[in-house]
Structure formats: C-alpha cells, structure tokens
Amino acid sequence: MLSRTLGRTPYYVVAGGLAVIFLFPLLWNAWASLAPQPGTAQESGYGLGNYRTLLAHDAGLWRYLLNSTVVSVLTVALTLGVSLLGGYAFARFEFPGKNLLFLVTLAVLMVPYATLLIPLYVLLGRLHLQNSLIGLSLVLALFQLPFATFMMRISFEAVPRALEESALVDGCGTAGALRRVLLPAVRPGLITVGLFAFLAAWNDFIAPLILISDSERAPLPLAVANLRQQSMGAVDYGATEAGVVVLAVPCLLLFLLLQRHYVRGFMSGALKG
Amino acid sequence: MQTAGPVTAGPRARPQHRRRRPSWASASRRRLSRKVKGLAYAAPTAVFVTVFFLLPLLLVGQMSLSDWPLLAGDRGVNAPDNYTRVTDGTLFWPAVRFTLLYTVIATVVLLGLALLLALLVQESRPGAGFFRTVYFLPGALGLASASLLFWGLYSPTTGPLSPLPERLGLADGPVSFLATPTSALLSTVFLVVWKFAGFYMLILLVGLQRIPHEVYEAARMDGAGRGQIFRSITLPLLRPSLALCLLLCVTGSLLAFDQFFVLTKGGPDNSTVTLVQLIYREAFQRMNLGTAAALSVIVLAALLVLNALQFRGLRRADES
Numbered sequence: 001m002l003s004r005t006l007g008r009t010p011y012y013v014v015a016g017g018l019a020v021i022f023l024f025p026l027l028w029n030a031w032a033s034l035a036p037q038p039g040t041a042q043e044s045g046y047g048l049g050n051y052r053t054l055l056a057h058d059a060g061l062w063r064y065l066l067n068s069t070v071v072s073v074l075t076v077a078l079t080l081g082v083s084l085l086g087g088y089a090f091a092r093f094e095f096p097g098k099n100l101l102f103l104v105t106l107a108v109l110m111v112p113y114a115t116l117l118i119p120l121y122v123l124l125g126r127l128h129l130q131n132s133l134i135g136l137s138l139v140l141a142l143f144q145l146p147f148a149t150f151m152m153r154i155s156f157e158a159v160p161r162a163l164e165e166s167a168l169v170d171g172c173g174t175a176g177a178l179r180r181v182l183l184p185a186v187r188p189g190l191i192t193v194g195l196f197a198f199l200a201a202w203n204d205f206i207a208p209l210i211l212i213s214d215s216e217r218a219p220l221p222l223a224v225a226n227l228r229q230q231s232m233g234a235v236d237y238g239a240t241e242a243g244v245v246v247l248a249v250p251c252l253l254l255f256l257l258l259q260r261h262y263v264r265g266f267m268s269g270a271l272k273g
Numbered sequence: 274m275q276t277a278g279p280v281t282a283g284p285r286a287r288p289q290h291r292r293r294r295p296s297w298a299s300a301s302r303r304r305l306s307r308k309v310k311g312l313a314y315a316a317p318t319a320v321f322v323t324v325f326f327l328l329p330l331l332l333v334g335q336m337s338l339s340d341w342p343l344l345a346g347d348r349g350v351n352a353p354d355n356y357t358r359v360t361d362g363t364l365f366w367p368a369v370r371f372t373l374l375y376t377v378i379a380t381v382v383l384l385g386l387a388l389l390l391a392l393l394v395q396e397s398r399p400g401a402g403f404f405r406t407v408y409f410l411p412g413a414l415g416l417a418s419a420s421l422l423f424w425g426l427y428s429p430t431t432g433p434l435s436p437l438p439e440r441l442g443l444a445d446g447p448v449s450f451l452a453t454p455t456s457a458l459l460s461t462v463f464l465v466v467w468k469f470a471g472f473y474m475l476i477l478l479v480g481l482q483r484i485p486h487e488v489y490e491a492a493r494m495d496g497a498g499r500g501q502i503f504r505s506i507t508l509p510l511l512r513p514s515l516a517l518c519l520l521l522c523v524t525g526s527l528l529a530f531d532q533f534f535v536l537t538k539g540g541p542d543n544s545t546v547t548l549v550q551l552i553y554r555e556a557f558q559r560m561n562l563g564t565a566a567a568l569s570v571i572v573l574a575a576l577l578v579l580n581a582l583q584f585r586g587l588r589r590a591d592e593s
Contacts, residue, residue, distance in 0.1 A: 014393065018404075019403075022408055022410065022467065022470075023407055025411070025423065025467065026410065026411070032425065032431075082317045083318075085316075086315055086318035088314050089312075093310060093311025093312075093314065093315075094307070094308060095308045095311035095315065096312075098311070104322055104326070108326050111573060111576075112549070112569070114530065114572065115552075115569040116326070116330070116333070118562060118566050119332035119336060120325065121556075121562075123325075138321075141321070142321060142325040145321060145322070174307075174314075202415065203414070203418060204417075205416065205530075205535075206530050206534075209534075209553075210557070221415060224418075224421060228421070228424070237425050240424070241425050244421050244422045247415065247418040248414050251414055252414075255409075259406065266475045
C-alpha cells in the first residue's frame with residue numbers, strides 16, 4: 001500500500017515536502033534568534049541583541065564555550081587513546097581474559113545511562129573528581145568505549161598482517177609498528193570514533209546535570225537550559241534561540257564536513273553491538 | 274560495501290608461522306612476550322571499564338540496599354526499604370505507564386517514518402543524496418538542544434505554530450502545545466521523531482543496500498508489482514535492520530529524559546514524568562540516593578529482560 005501511494009504521488013512532492021518539514025525548525029530558530037521580539041534584548045529591528053544577552057549571562061558565554069570545549073576535547077582524546085590501544089590489543093594479540101574484557105566493554109551498552117550516573121556521582125566524589133570537568137569527561141568517554149573499541153578492533157583487523165610484520169622484521173617493536181605503519185592505516189576509523197565522541201560530549205545533558213553542581217563549570221547545553229529556568233515569569237525566548245544556534249552550528253558543520261566518516265559508523269556493523 | 278559479522282567473530286591473532294624460528298625456547302619466549310604486550314595494550318581499557326563501569330554497578334547495588342541521603346552519605350543497610358518506598362511512591366506506577374505509552378507511540382511513528390525516508394532516499398534519482406543529508410541534519414544536534422529549539426517553536430506567545438490551528442479554523446485563539454497531557458505527549462513525540470528519524474533512516478538504508486539487485490530483478494521478471502515486491506522481498510529481507518532499529522528505539526525511549534526535562538518538565542500535573550526523571554527527582558530533589566539507586570536497579574533489570582527478549586528475536590531474524 002505504501003509503495004502504491006508512493007508510486008502515484010510525484011516523488012519530489014513527497015520528498016521535498018518532508019525536506020521542508022525537516023529544515024523548517026532549524027531555519028526558523030536561526031531567523032528568530034536575530035529577529036525582533038518583545039521581551040528580549042532584540043525589541044526592534046534585526047540584530048545580535050540576543051547574542052549579547054548570552055555573552056553577559058551569568059559566567060558568560062565564553063566561559064561556557066570553554067567548558068564545553070575542554071570536556072569535548074578531553075572526551076575525544078581519552079576515547080581515541082584508550083580505544084586505539086584496546087583495538088590493537090583485541091585485533092592482534094592473544095592474552096588471558098581477552099574475550100571476557102571485550103564482552104564486558106560491550107556490556108556498557110546494555111546498562112542505562114541513568115543507572116550508572118547515581119553511583120558515579122558518589123564514586124567521583126570519593127576520587128575528588130566531583131564537580132570537575134575531568135571527572136565528567138571520564139564518564140562521557142566510558143559511554144563511548146563500546147562503540148569505539150569495536151570500531152577500532154575491526155579497523156585493525158582490516159589491515160593486512162603482512163604490513164605490520166615487515167615493520168616488525170625491520171626491527172620496529174610493536175609500539176613502533178603501531179605508530180609508523182598501523183596508525184595511518186586505521187586513521188579513517190579514528191576519525192569516525194572521534195566524530196561520534198565529539199558529538200556525544202558536546203551535546204550531553206544529563207551527565208553534567210548530575211555531575212556538575214557549580215554553574216561556573218557548566219557546559220553550554222546546561223547553561224542554556226539554566227538561562228531559561230532562571231528567567232521564569234519573564235521568559236527570554238530570544239536568548240535561548242541564540243543559545244541553540246551556538247550549540248548547533250559546530251555540530252552541523254562537523255557533520256556536513258565529515259558526513260562520509262559518520263556514515264561509516266553505520267556501515268561497520270558496530271551498531272549491531 | 275562492508276558486511277560485518279557478529280561482534281565476536283573477528284579472526285583471532287594467529288601465531289606467525291611465516292617467520293623462521295631459531296629454536297623452541299625463543300619462540301615460546303616471544304609468545305609470552307606478545308601475551309604481556311597484549312595485556313599492556315588492553316590495560317587502559319581494563320582499568321577504565323573496572324573503575325567506571327564494574328565498580329559503579331556494584332556500588333549501585335549496595336546503595337539500593339542502604340539508607341543513603343544525598344548529603345549525609347551511607348548510613349547502613351536498610352534493605353528492602355528503598356525498594357518498597359519506590360514502588361509505593363505515588364508517581365511510580367503513573368511513570369511506568371507513561372514511559373511505556375511513550376515508548377510504544379514513539380517507536381511506531383519513528384520506525385514507520387524512518388522506513389518511508391529510507392525508501393525515498395534509496396531511489397537513484399537526482400537530489401536523493403541531498404534529501405538524505407537534509408533528513409539526517411537534525412540528528413547532528415543534541416537532544417537537549419533540539420528540545421530547547423522546540424520549546425521556542427511551541428511557545429504560545431512567540432512560536433510560529435500556535436496561531437496555525439486558529440487560521441485553519443480548527444481552534445479559537447492561539448494553541449498551547451504543552452498545556453494538556455495528551456498534547457504535551459504528542460508534541461514531544463513530534464520533536465523526537467524530527468530529531469531521530471534520520472538516524473534510523475541511515476540504519477535501514479544500510480539494510481536496504483544489502484539486498485542484492487538480482488532478487489528484485491527476479492521478482493520483476495516473475496511479474497510482481499511494486500506493492501508485492503515491498504511486502505514479500507523488501508520487508509522480510511530488511512527484518513534484521515528493522516529489529517536493530519526496534520532494539521535501539523525501545524531502549525532509547527524507555528530511558529527518555531532530556532526531552533521531557535527540558536520541554537514539559539514532567540508537566541502538566543506530573544502527567545509526563547518518565548522513569549529516568551523519577552530517578553533524578555528521588556536523588557536531587559528529594560535528596561535520597563538510596564531510593565534513586567533502587568529505582569536505577571529496577572530500570573536496569575527491566576531493560577535487561579527486555580533486551581534479552583529482543584536479542585532472541587533479533588537472532589531469529591538473522592537466521593531466517
């Protein structure tokens with residue numbers, strides 16, 4: 001039935017109509033952040049008034065952008081580092097407990113985020129990492145680990161063994177072979193893992209909501225949500241819309257630039273985990 | 274295209290036969306040293322998973338059995354008080370019901386639309402690649418950002434949608450999309466569908482592209498119509514991908530938090546409180562980590578049972 005209606009309706013009417021629905025909220029939000037609106041810093045004429053509100057809000061937009069950048073960079077670096085070494089170990093070495101460790105790493109996917117955040121809140125307190133961007137990054141990196149480890153394992157397995165063996169014969173140790181020969185070969189996998197980790201860390205909301213109590217250290221999504229809550233009664237829609245633009249632009253740009261690498265994450269079968 | 278097997282099917286590292294070994298002793302020494310090196314490379318993963326995954330899992334179990342106020346910390350075992358207090362709570366059963374209702378509605382709408390989108394962008398027409406990118410674009414945003422965006426979009430004062438029903442003659446005056454329990458639920462579903470449809474479209478697209486062309490051609494030669502091909506070839510061969518989408522979508526919906534926390538704040542009248550929101554409320558508004566942990570364990574157990582059931586379905590779909 002579905003394809004019969006599809007067959008009759010012109011393709012471009014259906015596909016184009018849906019495209020308008022998908023684009024409209026994004027375009028409307030970008031326009032509304034600049035447009036005049038009562039009750040905002042941009043009362044008349046088009047301009048950047050809402051962005052100025054955002055710059056001055058609480059600890060200031062630059063502070064929140066810095067927090068978000070620190071968390072994202074740390075999460076990406078941790079995820080890449082751990083999954084690069086782990087993927088190498090799982091793909092190329094035999095050691096006791098190998099299969100068990102791999103299964104336990106994938107099992108992270110089976111446990112709800114919220115279930116782990118309550119004990120992690122207590123645990124990070126004991127490690128003196130409560131209310132810290134480092135602690136938050138460690139938690140965010142953990143949740144990236146199942147996908148990242150699987151992705152890096154299959155990336156290493158796709159590299160011909162002969163390539164690495166010739167490096168080993170030439171006198172490189174396993175670390176040298178990894179750095180000189182394997183690293184360039186698994187670069188596409190690293191880019192995919194890094195992109196997923198960045199998008200997750202930049203956008204995460206519930207982990208900082210629970211783990212960060214000091215508003216000075218809030219990443220941007222939390223700060224924008226707080227801005228809205230603080231101005232209850234007189235709600236500042238304009239500043240929120242500006243905040244959404246600042247949050248969305250890096251993600252949209254990265255996605256458009258690295259779309260090919262993003263789609264590989266879906267092709268790899270890693271999502272079957 | 275790459276076809277990846279199941280997770281654990283990777284080829285094992287073989288001992289290196291091609292190289293000449295001077296003696297047994299040095300060969301076994303090399304094997305031992307490779308074992309040690311393998312362990313060393315896996316060590317960061319092992320430490321990470323132990324400290325931030327296994328330890329918290331044990332801790333949440335212990336916390337759920339203890340009197341554990343947010344500020345005072347551990348005050349000793351009180352089992353099974355936390356569990357009975359949670360299930361006796363006035364919001365627990367409404368939250369269970371609402372979470373299940375939301376999961377069913379969101380999953381049905383999301384997967385239906387995702388399938389339509391995948392079929393649309395799979396066609397080899399000019400512009401199909403553009404449509405694929407456009408449908409996916411909202412997926413690049415975070416769920417919290419998307420929720421903040423729709424909070425403005427649905428605004429009864431400045432949002433562009435609230436005057437629409439009046440202009441179409443469906444309502445008197447501007448409509449408030451988050452004012453009644455039903456409209457708040459449906460508005461949230463619309464947001465979630467907008468944000469995630471492209472994601473599931475990509476998974477289904479990968480599945481569609483794995484179906485060999487010859488199968489379609491053979492069916493067409495036998496005189497099958499479009500609808501018939503869709504029903505008896507596309508749908509059955511797409512079952513593994515659909516099952517994967519179902520698994521991800523059900524899990525994601527049961528754990529819904531951001532969208533309701535930002536958009537509806539659980540309102541109106543606590544009608545849109547999900548289970549994960551209840552965990553948050555227990556822990557940080559009622560300041561009781563013990564009951565929050567008990568609730569976490571209940572959600573974990575429910576999810577494990579559900580995942581086990583769905584994995585069995587997934588495997589059966591893979592075999593057929």
